[in-house]
Amino acid sequence: MxxxxxxxxxxxxxxxxxxxxxxxxxxxxxxxxxxxxxxxxxxxxxxxxxxxxxxxxxxxxxxxAGPLDNFNHSFSIVLECSDQSELDRIWDALKDGGEVEQCGWLRDRWGLSWQIVPSRLGELLDDPDQEKVRRVVEAMLNMVKIDVKGLEEAAAQA
The missing domain is CATH 3.30.720.100 (Signal recognition particle alu RNA binding heterodimer, srp9/1)
Known part of the structure; x- marks a missing residue:
């Protein structure tokens, strides 16, 4: 195989x-x-x-093997974290010497792109209430590091 x-x-x-x-x-x-x-x-x-x-x-x-092509956004590693404390730990470690970006993206000190997201984001995006999903997405789009509490608050708005 x-x-x-x-x-x-x-x-x-x-x-x-x-x-x-x-x-x-x-x-x-x-x-x-x-x-x-x-x-x-x-x-x-x-x-x-x-x-x-x-x-x-x-x-x-x-x-x-020396320089060839730099890492870019066309390849990233998505790391789904179980909770905010795990997300914070990994985010803080990877951003050291790197560069943060919107929506949970960052580049580490070697230039590799990562998407650091909570598993709760996927659950919220899978909700059948599309208005709730819209609010969650809009909240996420305004975040750099993803904040689970902020996503939950956006989902709960009426």
């Missing part, structure tokens, strides 16, 4: 990045990190590093 993994290309600091990610997300592990034992267009044998790791239940591979 075929297996699917996301692949990340780091210009530098791959080991630091994946070690940091694994430390933040429960159930995450680094399977292996190893140098490529052959000369490549990116450098001599041993200078290019490969890695395999999991973040939660998702498989990733990574390469550190």
């Amino acid at each position: 075929a297996q699917v993994s996301q692949h990340l290309w780091f210009a530098k600091d791959m080991n630091a990045a994946i070690s940091f990610y694994v430390s933040l997300i429960p159930g995450s592990t680094i399977e292996w990190v190893k140098p490529l034992p052959a000369d490549t267009p990116s450098g001599p044998a041993g200078s290019v590093q490969l890695a395999s790791f999991t973040l939660g239940d998702q498989r990733y591979q990574a390469i550190e």
Whole structure:
């Protein structure tokens, strides 16, 4: 059976990045990190590093092979948090040295885009009352870091 993994290309600091990610997300592990034992267009044998790791239940591979294309919004990692305290912990850690954006998005210090959202957001967006959903979406659109209490208050408005 075929297996699917996301692949990340780091210009530098791959080991630091994946070690940091694994430390933040429960159930995450680094399977292996190893140098490529052959000369490549990116450098001599041993200078290019490969890695395999999991973040939660998702498989990733990574390469550190110098600059190629920067990370951008066309690929982001969505991290669904069980509650506000987990969201706050992860948000604060990832934004350190990075850049925050609207609607729960941020770029970490390596330029990788993340969407840090509470599981409650999905529940509220799945409500059959479309007027309630509209209020929740409008509230979210005015947030940088998602605030569960603010979403709940928007949902409860009459």
